[in-house]
Amino acid sequence: MQYLPAKRNCGLRNDEVKSNFSDRELIQGVKKLSARNHILTALKGNRPERFPLTIYTARETRGAVKLIYDGIWERKLRNRGLALIYRAPAFITYNDNLEIIEKKHKKDGNIYVKTIWRSSHGEISKVARIEAGYNTYFTQKKFLKEDEDYTILNKILQEQQFIPNYERINILERNLGDDGLVMIRADKTVYNRLIYQLIDIEKFIEDLYEKKPELLALMDTLEKIDRKSMKIIANAPAQIVQISDNITGPMIGGQRYNKFCAPFYSWTRKLLQKNNKLFCVHMDGHLKSIAEEIGDSDVPIIEGFTPPPDGDLSLKDAKRLWPQKSIWLNFPSSVHIESSEVIKKCTENILKEAPETGFLFGITENIPEKHWFRSLSAILDVLETV
Numbered sequence: 001m002q003y004l005p006a007k008r009n010c011g012l013r014n015d016e017v018k019s020n021f022s023d024r025e026l027i028q029g030v031k032k033l034s035a036r037n038h039i040l041t042a043l044k045g046n047r048p049e050r051f052p053l054t055i056y057t058a059r060e061t062r063g064a065v066k067l068i069y070d071g072i073w074e075r076k077l078r079n080r081g082l083a084l085i086y087r088a089p090a091f092i093t094y095n096d097n098l099e100i101i102e103k104k105h106k107k108d109g110n111i112y113v114k115t116i117w118r119s120s121h122g123e124i125s126k127v128a129r130i131e132a133g134y135n136t137y138f139t140q141k142k143f144l145k146e147d148e149d150y151t152i153l154n155k156i157l158q159e160q161q162f163i164p165n166y167e168r169i170n171i172l173e174r175n176l177g178d179d180g181l182v183m184i185r186a187d188k189t190v191y192n193r194l195i196y197q198l199i200d201i202e203k204f205i206e207d208l209y210e211k212k213p214e215l216l217a218l219m220d221t222l223e224k225i226d227r228k229s230m231k232i233i234a235n236a237p238a239q240i241v242q243i244s245d246n247i248t249g250p251m252i253g254g255q256r257y258n259k260f261c262a263p264f265y266s267w268t269r270k271l272l273q274k275n276n277k278l279f280c281v282h283m284d285g286h287l288k289s290i291a292e293e294i295g296d297s298d299v300p301i302i303e304g305f306t307p308p309p310d311g312d313l314s315l316k317d318a319k320r321l322w323p324q325k326s327i328w329l330n331f332p333s334s335v336h337i338e339s340s341e342v343i344k345k346c347t348e349n350i351l352k353e354a355p356e357t358g359f360l361f362g363i364t365e366n367i368p369e370k371h372w373f374r375s376l377s378a379i380l381d382v383l384e385t386v
Contacts, residue, residue: 034178035052035054035078035081035082035083035178035179035180036083036176036177036179036181037178038050038051038052038081038360039054039180039181039360040181040278042326042328042360043240043280043326043328044278044326044358045300045324045326045357045358046357046358047356048360050383050384051351051354051359051360051383052360052361053081053083053363053376053380054082054083054084054085054180054181054328054362055067055068055082055083055084055362055363055376056085056087056363067363067365067366067367067372068084068363068372069372073373077377077380080377080384081380081383083179083180083181084179084180084181085180085181085183086180086182086183087183087185087242088165088168088169088182088183088184088185088238089165089184089185090164090165090184090186090232090233090236091162091163091164091229091232091233092163093160093161093162094160094161094163095156095159095161096159097119097120097156097159098118098119098159099116099118099119100115100116100117100118101116101118102114102116110129111130111132112129112130112140113127113128113129113137114127115127115128117153119155119156119159121152121155121156122148122151122152123152124152124153125143126139126141126142126143127139127140136366142198142199143197143198143199144198144199145199145203147207150212150214150215150217150218151214151217151218153198153218154214154217157222158221160225162228162229162232165236166235169182169237170237173237173238181238181240182239183238183240183241184233184238184241185242185244186229186230186233186241186244186268187226187229187244188243188245188246189226189243189245189260189261189264190222190223190260191256191260191261192245192246192247192261193222194219194222201251223264226264227267230268230271231271233272234274234277235275238277239276239277240277240278241268241277241278242281242282242303243265243279243281243282244282245261245281245282245283246283246284246304247281247283247284247285247287247290247294248285249285249286249287249290250285250289252290253289253290254289254290254292257290257293257294257297258297261297262293262297262298265281265298265299266297266298269299278300278301279299279300279301280299280301280302280303280328281299281301282364283302283305284311284330284365285306286311286312287305287311287312287313287318288312288313291313291317291318294321294322295321295322299325300324300325301325301327302322303364304328304330305318305327305328305330306329306330306332306333307329307332308332309332309334309335310332310333310334311332314353315327315329315350315353315354315355319353325358326359327355327358327360328360328362329350329359329360330364330365331350331361331363332346333365333366333367336367336368336371336372336375337368337371337375340375340378340381343374343375343378343379344378344381347378347382347383348382351382351386361383363376
C-alpha cells in the first residue's frame with residue numbers, strides 16, 4: 001500500500017517541533033493541516049493525506065465521561081493530529097406529565113442510583129451501579145419488568161415533546177473548527193434500545209416470540225419517535241449523524257438485524273442524503289456472524305468497528321465483504337494497557353490490512369487514565385510514518 005507522505009508540523013518530527021517552537025506557537029498550530037478535512041475525506045470513501053485518529057471528546061448524557069482530559073498532554077496529542085469528535089443531540093426532550101426522581105444509596109461498598117419515572121399513567125424505575133473508576137453507570141434492574149410497564153412507558157413516550165437544539169450545535173461547530181467534528185447522536189433503533197436500555201433480554205425475546213400486544217404497541221411508538229426525531233436531526237447544522245446501536249451479532253442475529261435494523265437504516269440514509277449529511281452506525285461488537293447482512297444493508301459507514309483481539313472479524317475480511325462502505329475503526333480497547341511496543345505493533349498490523357480508501361482510526365471506548373496518553377502517543381508514532 002502506498003500513501004502520500006503526511007504534511008505535519010512543517011515537515012518536522014514532533015520531538016523536533018518541541019525543541020524549535022514555543023508552547024504558544026504549538027497552541028496556535030504551526031501549519032497544521034485540517035483534521036476535519038482528513039476525517040471527511042475518509043468518510044466519503046476517499047484517501048486522505050494521512051490517516052485520521054479521532055476520539056470522542058464528550059457526550060451530553062448523565063454518567064458519561066470524556067475519553068480524553070483537557071490540558072497540556074491533550075494539546076500535544078492534538079498538535080500531532082488527534083481529532084476530536086463531539087457527540088451532541090439535535091434536540092431537547094421534555095414531558096410536562098413526567099417527574100424524574102433519582103435516589104442514591106450505598107450497598108456492599110458500591111453506590112447505586114435508582115431512577116424513578118412517575119406520571120399520571122403510573123411509575124417505572126431502574127437501578128444502576130456507579131462504576132467509580134470511569135464514572136459510568138451499569139444498569140442492574142431495567143425499567144420494564146412487568147407487562148403493565150410496557151403500557152406505562154408507552155403513554156409516557158407518546159407525550160414526549162422535542163425542541164431543536166440547533167443553536168448549540170452551531171456553537172460547538174464554531175468552537176471545534178478544524179480540530180474535529182460535531183457528530184449528531186441519534187438514539188438506538190427500537191430493538192437495540194429495548195435490549196440495552198429498557199428490558200432484560202430474556203423477557204424481551206420471550207414476549208417478542210409470543211407477540212404480546214403491549215410490547216408490540218411500545219415498539220410501534222418507539223419507531224414513530226425515531227422517525228420524528230430523525231427528521232429534526234436531518235435539519236441540524238452538522239455534517240455527520242450516528243445511530244448509536246452498538247451492534248453485535250450474538251445479541252441480534254442476521255434475521256432480526258434484517259427485520260428491525262436494516263429497514264430503518266435505509267430510510268434514514270435516504271432522508272440524510274437529501275440534507276447532504278453523512279450517516280454511520282456504531283457497530284462495535286462481534287460482527288462475523290452477521291457480516292453478510294451488514295454488507296447488504298444500506299449503511300455507508302461502519303463506525304466503531306473493532307478488529308481482533310477484541311472483535312471477531314478482521315479488517316481485511318470486513319473490507320472484502322463491505323467494499324462500498326467506509327470503515328471507522330475503533331482501536332481494540334484491550335491493547336491500550338499493553339506496552340508502547342505492543343500498541344505500535346498492533347497499529348502496524350492494522351495498517352497492513354487497511355484498505356486504500358474509506359478508512360480511519362478512532363477511539364470510542366474508555367482508556368484507563370494512567371494509560372491514555374502513552375497509548376495514543378504510540379498509535380500516533382506509527383500513523384505519522386505512513
